Amino acid sequence: MSAACFHCGLPVDAPGRWRAQVAGAVREFCCAGCEAVATAIAAGGLERYYETRTAPAPAPQPCAPAAAYDEPQALAQFAAPAGEGLLEATLILERVRCAACLWLVEQTLARTPGVRRASVNYATHRATVAWDPRATRPSAIIAAVRAIGYDAAPWDPQRQTLVERDERRAALWRLFVAGFGAMQTMMYAFPAYIDEGAGTLAPEAENLMRWAAFALTLPVLIFSCGPFFAGAAREIRRLRPGMDTPIAIGIAAGFSASAWATFTGAGAVYFDSIAMLVFLLLAARYLELAVRQRAARALDRLARWVPESALRLRDPTDPGSVERVAAHALVAGDRVLVPAGERVPADGTVEAGSSTVDESLLTGEPAPIAKSAGARVAAGTLNLEQPIVVRAERAGSGTRAAAIARLAERAAAEKPRLVALADRIAHATTWAVLATAAFAWWHSADPWIAIAVLVATCPCALALGAPLALSAAAGRLMQAGVALKRASALETLAATTDVVLDKTGTLTRGRFSLRGLRTFGTADEAACLALARALEAGATHPLARAFDGPGPRAPLSGLENHPGRGIAARGDAGRVRIGTAAFCAELAGAPAPEAAPPDRAATPVWLADERGWLAVFWLEDALRADAAQTVRALAQSGLRLHLVSGDRAEAVGALASRLEIARFVGGATPEEKIAYVERLQREGRIVAMVGDGLNDAPVLARAHAAIAIGSGADAAQARADFVLLAERTEARLAAAAECFAVARRAMRIVRQNFAWASAYNLVALPLAAGGFVGPWEAALGMAASSFIVVLNAARAAGGAATGDGPWKASSSSFLCRSRSYC
Amino acid sequence: MESLIVLVPLSVALVLLTGWIFWRALAGGQFDDLERPGTDVLSDDR
Structure with a gap:
């Protein structure tokens, strides 16, 4: 068992190779990157980081150059003048894992020459930096953050931080007013409940308490109830009563009747019930808002601003x-120069x-x-x-990429929506409550009975049941590295019958790896591999990256790159070439030998020297480490799987048979993918799409529920309901299976909550209509039913490993195991 | 019982005062970052 790297916690494969004096002792590191980062941290006098951190640091990764951020027109986009000739910008911090990371970044930013002010918001993982443009450049500031192993990118200021902040403040204010109002009103109601006609409470005292309760419920009505009344007004305008209508009616009727009773001194007051109802509902809405904003922030990391020049x-x-x-x-x-490694x-x-x-x-x-x-x-x-x-022939909105993005817009506009369960139930509830209240009034000729019906059956537990469970599930998904953009998508996902999977970038990494090789000459496999590694060492070609791994490399000189054909060089035994069969045949002087590929999907790469053919390497777009596991998990949970890809039909077929996916289509254009999904939908199937890349964006938009892999193109993420962001890319796809499990669990809990809340209302309705429910019974019943619903909803945030069938446990244990792959 | 005539309005005034204090704190940004204060005690040398 090897020691763990002092910086990132991964095992040290070569003890003694990378070591440095950090935090008072000689430490071992797993790689040169970690050693450099730890030395930089120690040199800055910031070793305290290692004492206060609660998670190991991220291993350093190579980053694209940041020089593009220094261009004047780029600067004008993300930086704003901040007085005294300073410029200010907001940076999104990436790969931050704990509070100590944020402290470290803030200290480093503050010590960067030219930076005047730097502050990090611990909740949003964003840094605000003000710098002197005469002394430093944005790329230097970003380089300082990268030197300690994190990454930073300017944040698009068009995105509205202030709107988000004000929304949160307004929600907190409403919640606080309702909470304090509810607490204090309960105090005033309590003596009357205790007394209950015993006559120990003087009528003047009771009257005083009523006035005090009125004075404190009024602000609750004014400051806190806005969302309910606005929602109800919207629902009534559209003639579609939802959950807000019965709540608003209950609040309005209860408050007016109680106010009337206070002014005239006759009848019952329900101030405490109303304030409590509002508080509980607002608490649920605040939690929902917090989860939604957290998911939005996680997605901001992807929407970082990149100059397109x-x-x-x-x-x-x-x-x-x-x-x-x-x-x-x-x-x-226009003639444009496209350097290697840049996009056209x-x-x-x-x-x-x-x-x-x-x-x-x-x-x-x-x-x-x-x-x-x-x-x-x-x-x-x-x-x-x-x-x-x-x-250039077409630029901007005329390009093919823009056309695909427009296709996605159109598909999103036509996206089929399932009618939410909560709305259907609320619909029925509203009419039942209103009818019963009217009947009770007519039957007993006592308006107070109607008020009791409206307050006691106000669907508090019903309204809490869905959002709380869905928020808890969204929080659970955040932990698994999934950002949920639309909570109602969980309901759709739980009802899904068919899953359409994309191939490149989704099931595969979009990167080639060595699948097999065959030698023809005297050289053995190890020697051929050593030659191939050395030949491909400097190449940027995706096929070349298959030879990136560790291992011996043959000494070579005079490397020559022939684009689209291969690489030539001079070695110990004369000239060697790697590349296409035709390219190598020129050197070998003979046609390529017969060799059967191990798999129809494999791409051959040939190796030859002056004396003849040496070997053929079979490369394949590598499956994600968690692809087989995820596909099996999805199939076992009863979903019908489809593989639809734009890749060659034979490659798609080979992958489908390897993963045991019965239904597959290859060579599909974005339009054909949409048609495939629409055909399934016409058959009455509920379709979820898992995809990545611009060509999947229209299909993601058309499917009932959409899951996008976080590393993919922006357009794909914008159209998705779930975005898989797990930091370890080896566990990203496994999180898709987690989405289905969490969604089903959450919907089961929502249905339990609805059943319980409906049962409560069914009991309360006749009792209230019969005149058996007074103010204190209404308050008690509402609190009890709501609490049961809240406690049940909290279970949706529970761990994945407990009691949800065998495949769920396996997917979570897989998440743990995959750590070792990084 | 007479004390109630003073105490009940007093409690109403107290709640309103608390609400006003909370409003000031909220507008001052005290609730914008709830995670930082918990870790600030660990880095006293700032």
């Missing part, structure tokens, strides 16, 4: 004359250079496609190997 050639014949302009400002005919800014034709392009975002096809002069490239695709010059 292009390198335009001022002089089409001179590749040196580049200027950076906004991507949407390009016009047809516009649809167009390659004019010079040749490279390979990753189009998986648009087509779902993970294998890169060779492009040379004359080939068409689409905006949003990634140039992998060599710089190319593209003549």
Whole structure:
């Protein structure tokens, strides 16, 4: 058993290789990155971090360069002047794990040269930084945060922090007024309940208490009840009474009758019931708001502001004359230079250079496609190997990527909605209560009986039942790394019968790995692998990344990259080549030998030297570590699975048979994917879609419920109800199975709550109508029924490992196990 | 019983005062970040 890294807690594979003096002792680290970060923290005198942290630090990761944030037009977007010539911006902090992390980041920001003010909000994980533009640049500030192993990105100021803050403050204020009002009104009601006609309470004293209760319920009505009255007004305007209508009627009727009784000194007062009702309902709504805002904040990390710019050639014949302009400002005919590793800014034709392009975002096809002069490239695709010059034809909203985004808009507008269970029940309740109250009034000729009916049967427990359970479930999902954007989506997900899965980027990582190899010459497998690793060492091609792993590398010199074909170099035994069969055949001097792939989905990569063929490597888009587990879990819970992908049909078929998914479609365009989902929906199935990437966005929008993988394109996340964000990418997909489990559990609890609340109302209704319910019985009944509902709802936040069938336990144990993969 | 004539209005006034204090705290941003104060005691050298 090896020791754990002092910084990130992962096992140390090479003891003694990375060690440094930190926090008063020599510590072992798992990698050079952790060592550098810990040394930087110690050098800044911030070792206190290691004493106060409650979670191990994130292992450092390479980040894209931040220089783009220094461009004047980028600065103008996210930074605002803050007086004294300073600029101020909000940064979203990433990979923060505990409060000590936030302290560390704040200290580091404050000590960065040129930074005048820095403060970190611990609840929102955002930093506000004011800096002197003459002394530093945003990229230097971001680099300082990255040096200690975290990441920061400017936050789009268009997103409304202030609106969110004011919403939270207003909700807290309503809750506080109702809570304090309810507490104190109960004090005034208590003597009357104790006395209960015994005559020990003087009539003047009772009258005084009534006036005091009136004085304190009035602010509750004025400050706290706004949401209910506004909701009821909306429901009545649309002639669709929901949950707010009976609540508003109960509050209004109870308060007016009690006020009347106070002024005239005759009849009963229900002030305490009303204030308590309002407080309980507002508490549920506040919890709902808190969970929703937390999910929104988690999603903000993905919506960080990235400048979309292009390198335009001022002089089409001179590749040196580049200027950076906004991507949407390009016009047809502009020549743009696309460096390796950057996205193509516009649809167009390659004019010079040749490279390979990753189009998986648009087509779902993970294998890169060779492009040379004359080939068409689409905006949003990634140039992998060599710089190319593209003549723009369509930019901005005219591009194919924009067309897919518009398709998603349209699909979202047509999204089928299931009518929420709570609304259906409230609908029936409202009419039953109003009818009973009217009947009781007519029958007994006593308006007080009608008031008792309205107050006692006000659907408090009914209104609490759903939002509390759904909020608790959303909180549970947050812990599992899932941001829930629409609480009602849980109801849809629980009712789902069919799940449509995407392939590239969803079940697979969108990254190739070695599936098998076969040697032909004298060299053994280890020698061939060593050659391949050395040849592909500097390549950015996705196929090359399959050889990234550790292992010996053969000594080589004179590496030459031939885009779209392969790599050539000179080794101990003369020239060697790796790449396509044709490219290697030129060197080997013979046609490629016959070799059967281990799998129809595998892509061959050949290796040859001057003397002949050496080996063929079979590469495959690697399955996510948790894909098989997740698919099995979903199938076992009775869902029908479909695999629909834009990738080649044979690759999709191979994957489907490996994961035992019976229904699959390959080579599907975004339109065909939508058609597939619509066909299922016409058959009466309730369809959930799990996807990632721009090409999935329209389908996500069309499905009843949508789950997006957090690493995917923004458009996909914007259309999803659930976004999987688990920090460990190896456990992201497993969280999808967790979504279904939590949704079913939450809906079971919601139904229990509804059953209980309805039963209470069914008992209370005839009793109140018969005149057996006075103010204190109404208050007691309401409190008791609400409490039972609240306690039951709390179970929805319970752990995943307890009593929910075998597959749920297996998915959570899988979450734990997958930690070791990182 | 006579004491009630003073005490009941007094309690109403107290509740209103509490509400006003809470309103000030809320508008002053004291409830915007509820997680930070709990950890601030651990970093006394700021």
